[in-house]
Amino acid sequence: MNKIYVVGIGPGAYDQMTGKAIKALNDSDVIIGYTVYVDLVKEYFADKEFMTTPMKKEVDRCVLAFEEAEKGKTVSMICSGDAGVYGMAGLMYEVGKDYPNTELTIIPGVTAATGGAAVLGAPLIHDFCLISLSDLLTPWEKIEKRLLCASEADFVICLYNPSSKKRHDYLQKACDLMMQHKSPDTVCGIVGHIAREGECEKVMTLKELRDTEVDMFTTVFIGNSQTKKIGGKMVTPRGYKGV
Amino acid sequence: MNKIYVVGIGPGAYDQMTGKAIKALNDSDVIIGYTVYVDLVKEYFADKEFMTTPMKKEVDRCVLAFEEAEKGKTVSMICSGDAGVYGMAGLMYEVGKDYPNTELTIIPGVTAATGGAAVLGAPLIHDFCLISLSDLLTPWEKIEKRLLCASEADFVICLYNPSSKKRHDYLQKACDLMMQHKSPDTVCGIVGHIAREGECEKVMTLKELRDTEVDMFTTVFIGNSQTKKIGGKMVTPRGYKGV
Numbered sequence: 125m126n127k128i129y130v131v132g133i134g135p136g137a138y139d140q141m142t143g144k145a146i147k148a149l150n151d152s153d154v155i156i157g158y159t160v161y162v163d164l165v166k167e168y169f170a171d172k173e174f175m176t177t178p179m180k181k182e183v184d185r186c187v188l189a190f191e192e193a194e195k196g197k198t199v200s201m202i203c204s205g206d207a208g209v210y211g212m213a214g215l216m217y218e219v220g221k222d223y224p225n226t227e228l229t230i231i232p233g234v235t236a237a238t239g240g241a242a243v244l245g246a247p248l249i250h251d252f253c254l255i256s257l258s259d260l261l262t263p264w265e266k267i268e269k270r271l272l273c274a275s276e277a278d279f280v281i282c283l284y285n286p287s288s289k290k291r292h293d294y295l296q297k298a299c300d301l302m303m304q305h306k307s308p309d310t311v312c313g314i315v316g317h318i319a320r321e322g323e324c325e326k327v328m329t330l331k332e333l334r335d336t337e338v339d340m341f342t343t344v345f346i347g348n349s350q351t352k353k354i355g356g357k358m359v360t361p362r363g364y365k366g367v
Numbered sequence: 368m369n370k371i372y373v374v375g376i377g378p379g380a381y382d383q384m385t386g387k388a389i390k391a392l393n394d395s396d397v398i399i400g401y402t403v404y405v406d407l408v409k410e411y412f413a414d415k416e417f418m419t420t421p422m423k424k425e426v427d428r429c430v431l432a433f434e435e436a437e438k439g440k441t442v443s444m445i446c447s448g449d450a451g452v453y454g455m456a457g458l459m460y461e462v463g464k465d466y467p468n469t470e471l472t473i474i475p476g477v478t479a480a481t482g483g484a485a486v487l488g489a490p491l492i493h494d495f496c497l498i499s500l501s502d503l504l505t506p507w508e509k510i511e512k513r514l515l516c517a518s519e520a521d522f523v524i525c526l527y528n529p530s531s532k533k534r535h536d537y538l539q540k541a542c543d544l545m546m547q548h549k550s551p552d553t554v555c556g557i558v559g560h561i562a563r564e565g566e567c568e569k570v571m572t573l574k575e576l577r578d579t580e581v582d583m584f585t586t587v588f589i590g591n592s593q594t595k596k597i598g599g600k601m602v603t604p605r606g607y608k609g610v
Contacts, residue, residue, distance in 0.1 A: 138386065139387040142377065209481060214489035238478060241475065251496065261605050262606045274522075
């Protein structure tokens with residue numbers, strides 16, 4: 125049986141990888157990933173073979189991993205954050221249907237929602253939703269529906285991919301939708317470059333978030349009706365019945 | 368400034384802790400937590416002082432941490448999974464209002480949603496919600512509303528605390544609510560004792576899940592309309608526009 129690890133390397137810093145992820149990479153002959161993620165780990169696994177494919181070439185990247193495994197190499201496919209949260213784990217199973225002699229092992233990691241939450245304080249704590257604003261593979265109507273339903277049910281919402289060159293006004297559109305159900309004064313926060321050089325965070329209201337420019341390396345948090353600001357931190361209580 | 372780390376130790380196994388979490392525990396004089404979690408880490412940090420409080424004594428546990436920190440000790444408050452996902456990070460900020468000379472550092476970890484997902488395959492991948500079925504601090508009407516809204520918007524749903532002695536029929540009630548919008552054939556999965564002794568998983572339909580008994584150590588996953596079973600694994604695609 126050939127072996128591929130699909131590894132979540134966490135938000136970026138080496139010390140936010142799990143022991144299991146480090147062991148998988150050490151056990152591998154070749155480490156495959158998107159260029160940016162490979163650059164994050166390269167220095168710590170200097171004796172390994174590295175292979176990259178650019179963004180939007182995810183299927184090619186999966187095929188590459190299976191082809192290398194078929195040569196008898198142990199392969200790690202790396203993803204930033206968690207391998208199963210907007211990561212490669214799903215596509216690897218789909219492409220893997222053509223490679224029945226290869227076994228996949230998924231190794232979880234710290235995703236941007238929890239990595240970013242730790243920087244802001246404690247914004248999640250209770251029930252929350254992750255929503256990606258990228259409409260590359262999802263119709264925008266579906267994203268709209270999710271923003272509305274999640275707001276109506278008073279979830280804390282964490283947004284991935286809040287912006288890109290082509291989608292510079294998506295966060296603004298999302299905030300307008302959420303404000304149909306959430307107060308403009310809802311406590312929100314943004315974190316950029318989590319656990320990497322240039323990490324930065326800011327707590328603000330939903331109204332202010334609407335008019336904030338963010339880039340694709342930003343993770344956005346919108347509180348629920350109970351979320352508050354305590355000493356500059358964004359904090360959601362455990363429930364609705366007091367401490 | 369006194370120092371407290373609020374540390375997510377991951378789902379259970381030592382090798383699923385991050386390097387940063389291990390370092391925080393090594394740097395600490397005293398490690399505080401719920402008895403079950405302290406037992407999970409005790410053997411790896413044998414030279415530390417350990418203090419525990421039972422379940423439902425979370426406020427006491429926070430006060431204990433701040434009191435120990437005021438004595439000049441470096442304290443780690445540990446949580447299973449991630450410190451900010453149904454963890455102690457929020458309550459620590461709230462209780463911390465009375466202890467202005469103590470600084471909190473939150474250290475994220477692998478939460479049951481992503482740890483369990485890795486065992487089942489790739490159930491999350493796309494937009495998802497976490498919902499706790501515990502109505503200890505949240506009115507059941509709020510939980511119902513969230514189950515309905517999340518189902519209506521075709522989120523993948525991950526349920527925490529799906530059952531307890533007093534709430535043995537909550538999962539059944541939740542499944543009935545979700546089936547108002549999700550097909551009874553929706554692919555679902557359960558994982559028990561993630562990354563601990565006795566880890567077990569099962570993939571089934573939503574209709575089957577409704578009649579399944581689970582315990583409080585189980586994490587439950589309900590797919591979206593695209594989720595499928597591939598080679599026994601639960602896999603959600605990246606979007607709605609094909610691979």
